[in-house]
Amino acid sequence: MTTAPRFRAVQLLLYGGVGLWSAFVLMPIAWMVFAAFKTRREIFTDPLGMPQTWTFDSFERAWGVGLGQFMFNSIVVTTGAVFIIILVSGLAAYAIARSTSMWMKLLYLLIVAGFAVPNTAVIVPLYQMVTAANFSNSLFGIIWVYAAYGIPFTTILFFSFFLDFPRELEEAARLDGCRPWAVFFRVVMPLSGPAIASAAIFQAVFIWNEFLLALLLLTQPDRKTLPVGILQLQGEFTSDWPAVMAGLSIATMPIILIFLLLQRSFVRSLAGLGK
Amino acid sequence: MADLTLDAVEKYYGAYHAIKGVSLKVEPGEFIVMVGPSGCGKSTLLRAIAGLETISSGKMTIGERDMTHEPPWDRGVAMVFQNYALYPHMSVRDNMGFALKVARCPKAEIREAVENAAKTLRITEHLDKKPRALSGGQKQRVAIGRAITRAPDVFLFDEPLSNLDAALRSQMRVELGRLHKQLDATMVYVTHDQTEAMTMASRIVVLNEGKIEQVGTPLELYNHPESLFVAGFLGSPKMxxxxxxxxxxxxxxxxxxxxxxxxxxxxxxxxxxxxxxxxxxxxxxxxxxxxxxxxxxxxxxxxxxxxxxxxxxxxxxxxxxxxxxxxxxxxxxxxxxxxxxxxxxxxxxxxxxxxxxxxxxxxxxxxxxxxxxxxx
Amino acid sequence: MKPTPILKPRQSVGVQIVQNQSVLVLPALLICTVFIFIPAFLTIFGSFYAFGLTSQNWEPVGFGNYVRAWNDDVFWIALRNNIIIVLGSIVLQVGIGTVLAAVLDRGISFGQTFFRVIIFMPMVISAVAVALIWLIILDPNIGILNAIVKSVGLSPPKLGWLGDPSISIWMVLVVAAWQYTGFMMVLILAGLQAIPNHLYEAAALDGARGFRAFWSITLPSLRNVLVVAILITTIGGFKVFDLIFVLTNGGPANATQVLGTYIYLQAFTLTNMGYANAVAVVLLAIAVFLGWLQLKVSRRS
Structure with missing residues (x-):
């Protein structure tokens, strides 16, 4: 083909563009990891170079801030909130999708309306309510707040999934002797795996990274989640940049690793927001 | 094997009158085929027999029991769906034995019932596959097998062959006829395909706009149609x-x-x-x-x-x-x-x-x- | 052969465990009411009062808080900054995201997954960590951006990338684009992959290939996805808090103040809770309108 050389040049250009953006994305992350291994002096004298020796000293210092505790708190809060969101939204969406009553449609619209309310806009009363109920610095308390802000979108997601769910399977199950609960738990739930995984990943990413509510509601050091906890690195190590970078590496690497392992599910899940 | 009677069954969807007073007596062991143009109410009627739709008025009995208000799982009916409705997360074996499992039958009995049904339908070698590994015709056999395993009083078929290609369809037609003889069971079969109706039915029920136009053996209907509608509906090319x-x-x-x-x-x-x-x-x-x-x-x-x-x-x-x-x-x-x-x-x-x-x-x-x- | 009936019809009428289906909706409704609807109502209610962080004394001020916002320069700066971030993010994130998605979808022949994974990666990192990393990269003393700029012979801004009020907002835009462009790319890529291939085949038979096909097939088919992407970016641009709170905390001299950080500042630093509520109501109104728009658009598709 006569167009081959031109075609190759265009390909090269396109690869160059995508490669450039990838480098831009990777550089800060790579720099964070390298800086964590540098000494304080190296950071000043040779900001762009590689570390001279690979020691884990700064990681030890950073861990001392309580990163383990923060991570544990994040895991507890994320797991708890995602579990509630999936269960509560799943039941609600299924009931609404299988109902023909006008009332249920109205309830659905009400829940959906919650999707539009950003927590940034209602933090003042939210803070006062949670404090008044003595739920500040309580992981159990913030789990419910997070659940609330995840339920509307998850309900929308599940609702459209259940609408598309083949009705015949449920009918076949009823003829096979299943009561309504059994239809839900023996046929609908086992087949909702991908939808549940999608919703769970989506909510987990958001809750794991949530900052504002955690900043306001979890002030006690042993109750902080990771996003709030790592903020402490800055204050703790005023000029110990390697320690800050080590702390950030510890905080971000697990989620990056999980993402790399499950990237297909992550991408599918988050791209679902565009539907 | 049981008889099935419908007595003045009516069905409204809001203001829409879908079934207009249908009465029918199906004898034990009969193969009843309900035909009619789309929207005539044949599927609604079948689903009402299954209990998947409630009826607005009228009465339905299977055997001696009044089933009008019984839930689907208590009617002793099994249904074969148009698009098979096999549970994708279960193997063929589990699909076929699911009803018995829900009813808490002993494992050995389930196994025997499933394997007997599989033998009848010649799908024994597929028992441990998942539905997605099967061809359309095989899926259809499994769907029928799922019904057979339960040994129901009445078999219901909702256009079971319409997703198959022409060659497979005529093959399955013959096989369903053989199966009916072998099981000696009461069957109600819904289709829009008049060839299926003419070839398989003991009696055909022609439905039009929610009403029964005529009931009779295939040749009775062909030779002596009660109405212009039946005369025009049966026979290809058309009269x-x-x-x-x-x-x-x-x-x-x-x-x-x-x-x-x-x-x-x-x-x-x-x-x-x-x-x-x-x-x-x-x-x-x-x-x-x-x-x-x-x-x-x-x-x-x-x-x-x-x-x-x-x-x-x-x-x-x-x-x-x-x-x-x-x-x-x-x-x-x-x-x-x-x-x-x-x-x-x-x-x-x-x-x-x-x-x-x-x-x-x-x-x-x-x-x-x-x-x-x-x-x- | 005639199988013996194993399954006898049960004699009892099946009991529906849930008589009223709406019971299943109640937990969701209850949680949302307590933590979303009541706070939203209280935000509006509280915006007509003046009160402090812990004070029991609520002083009714009518529309006083709104009048105050109208006359408050910082409020307008914050709102303007939100709009700058929204528009800049649409250009950068949706714009670059679309180009990257198009290249990944049909432009390059291998390595799509590799690039997609890398470019999407920042999305899963918390905005706080992102802000902290960039804080150090942009640091005037030890930051690598200074080092890079110096190494090519240019001089970096004297007050620092984030310290110079005329530059800082643009730096925020760059960091936001670093984090979210991959998300937009993936969103749009999903839309691209949903375009059936036979459309391109038909276009090729009509003589449209390359850029021509992109213009007449890809973009029109992508319209809905792009609208959703723009709406998501817009909503995100108005809600932004974490990134700015950590990067600049609204500074220098309010140059990067946005509604989110301003609400926080008024409520929890200056303890003007009533006034913070009034600013929050503005944000709430914008978000509800945009959210309604998003649901309307996505339901149509």
């Missing part, structure tokens, strides 16, 4: 209809003049109907296989379809206009046995064999049907 007027009534002999036909036609009134008034409008029906080449009606050939074992001619007979024709041009359809060579535009002379004519009054009710003696 030719012509509008005419009664020009003479002499006892049982009715003479009909049809515009465009050179001579009036005389038919014999059926024994159980009233003779129509002189000069009343009637509709004459002629099966395509009753159209003969040779006669006194000139017609030009508009289209020829050579099917190998038969030849279909679409004929333009000028003033003799076919009403409700398959083509909107008012062409007459003729079905000739074996192969013939015709050229488009040629004119042929046609006539009807007099013993294959039907006559209906303006409300579509039967006046005359042919006296055919079915060879035993």
């Amino acid at each position: 030719n209809f012509f509008d005419g007027k009664i020009v003479d009534v002499a006892g049982k002999a009715l003479t009909v003049a049809v515009p465009g036909m050179p001579t009036p036609i005389t038919l014999t009134l059926d024994d159980d109907v009233q003779a129509p008034a002189f000069d009343s409008t009637v509709r004459l029906g002629v099966r395509p296989e009753a159209v003969r080449v040779g006669g006194d009606i000139p017609a030009s050939i508009a289209l020829v379809e050579s099917l190998g074992n038969q030849t279909l001619l679409y004929l333009d007979a000028g003033a003799l206009n076919c009403v409700e024709a398959e083509s909107s041009d008012g062409f007459i359809t003729a079905q000739l046995p074996s192969q013939h060579r015709y050229t488009l535009g040629d004119t042929v002379q046609i006539s009807w064999s007099p013993d294959m004519l039907y006559l209906f009054d303006t409300s579509g009710r039967r006046l005359c049907t042919p006296r055919l003696a079915v060879a035993k």
Whole structure:
């Protein structure tokens, strides 16, 4: 083909563009990891170079801030909130999708309306309510707040999934002797795996990274989640940049690793927001 | 095996009247096929029997038990769905045994029932596969197997063959017939395919706009349709209809003049109907296989379809206009046995064999049907 | 053969465990009411009062808080900054995201997954960590951006990338684009992959290939996805808090103040809770309108 050389040049250009953006994305992350291994002096004298020796000293210092505790708190809060969101939204969406009553449609619209309310806009009363109920610095308390802000979108997601769910399977199950609960738990739930995984990943990413509510509601050091906890690195190590970078590496690497392992599910899940 | 009765069953969806007072008695071991155009209520009726739809009024019994208000799982019915409805997360074995498992039958019994059903349907080697690994025909067998395993009182089929290709469909037709004999079970089968109805049914129920038009054996319906609707619905190609007027009534002999036909036609009134008034409008029906080449009606050939074992001619007979024709041009359809060579535009002379004519009054009710003696 | 009936119809009428289906909706409704609807109502209610962080004394001020916002320069700066972030993010994130998605979808022949994973990666990192990393990268003393700029012979801004009020908001835009462009790319890529291939085949037979096909097939088919992407970016641009709170905390001299950080500042630093509520109501109104728009658009598709 006569167009081959031109075609190759265009390909090269396109690869160059995508490669450039990838480098831009990777550089800060790579720099964070390298800086964590540098000494304080190296950071000043040779900001762009590689570390001279690979020691884990700064990681030890950073861990001392309580990163383990923060991570544990994040895991507890994320797991708890995602579990509630999936269960509560799943039941609600299924009931609404299988109902023909006008009332249920109205309830659905009400829940959906919650999707539009950003927590940034209602933090003042939210803070006062949670404090008044003595739920500040309580992981159990913030789990419910997070659940609330995840339920509307998850309900929308599940609702459209259940609408598309083949009705015949449920009918076949009823003829096979299943009561309504059994239809839900023996046929609908086992087949909702991908939808549940999608919703769970989506909510987990958001809750794991949530900052504002955690900043306001979890002030006690042993109750902080990771996003709030790592903020402490800055204050703790005023000029110990390697320690800050080590702390950030510890905080971000697990989620990056999980993402790399499950990237297909992550991408599918988050791209679902565009539907 | 049990009998099934429907007594004045009505179904409303809001203001829409889907089932208009259907009564039917299905004898034990019968293979009932319900046919009708889409929207006639046949699927709704089947789902009502299954308990998947509630009925607005009326009564339904299976065996001796009133099932009108029983939930689907207590009716002793099994259903084969159009798109199989196999549980994708279960193996074929688990699909077929699911009902028994839900009923907490002993494992050994489930195993035996599943394997017997699989043997009957020749799907034993697929028992441990997942549904997605099966072809359409195999899926359909599993769906039927799932019903057989339960040994229900009544089998329900909702257009089970419509997703299969033509060759597989005729094969499954034969097999379902064999299965019916083998199981000796009561079956209710819904389809829009008249071939399935004609070939498999003990009796056919023709439904139209939520009402039963006629119930009878396939040949009863074909030879003696109670209404214009049944006459037009069964038979392919469709019956030719012509509008005419009664020009003479002499006892049982009715003479009909049809515009465009050179001579009036005389038919014999059926024994159980009233003779129509002189000069009343009637509709004459002629099966395509009753159209003969040779006669006194000139017609030009508009289209020829050579099917190998038969030849279909679409004929333009000028003033003799076919009403409700398959083509909107008012062409007459003729079905000739074996192969013939015709050229488009040629004119042929046609006539009807007099013993294959039907006559209906303006409300579509039967006046005359042919006296055919079915060879035993 | 005739199988013996194993499964006898049960004699009892099946009991529906849930008589009223709406019971299943109640937990969701209850949680949302307590933590979303009541706070939203209280935000509006509280915006007509003046009160402090812990004070029991609520002083009714009518529309006083709104009048105050109208006359408050910082409020307008914050709102303007939100709009700058929204528009800049649409250009950068949706714009670059679309180009990257198009290249990944049909432009390059291998390595799509590799690039997609890398470019999407920042999305899963918390905005706080992102802000902290960039804080150090942009640091005037030890930051690598300074080092890079110096190494090519240019001089970096004297006050620092985030310290110079005329530059800082643009730096925020860059960091936001770093984090979210991959998300937009993936969103749009999903839309691209949903375009049936036979459309391109038909276009090729009509002589449209390359850029021509992109213009006449891809973009029109992508319209809905792009609208959703723009709406998501817009909503995100108005809600932004974490990134700015950590990067600049609204500074220098309110140059990067946005509604989110301003609400926080008024409520929890200056303890003007009533006034913070009034600013929050503005944000709430914008978000509800945009959210309604998003649901309307996505339901149509």
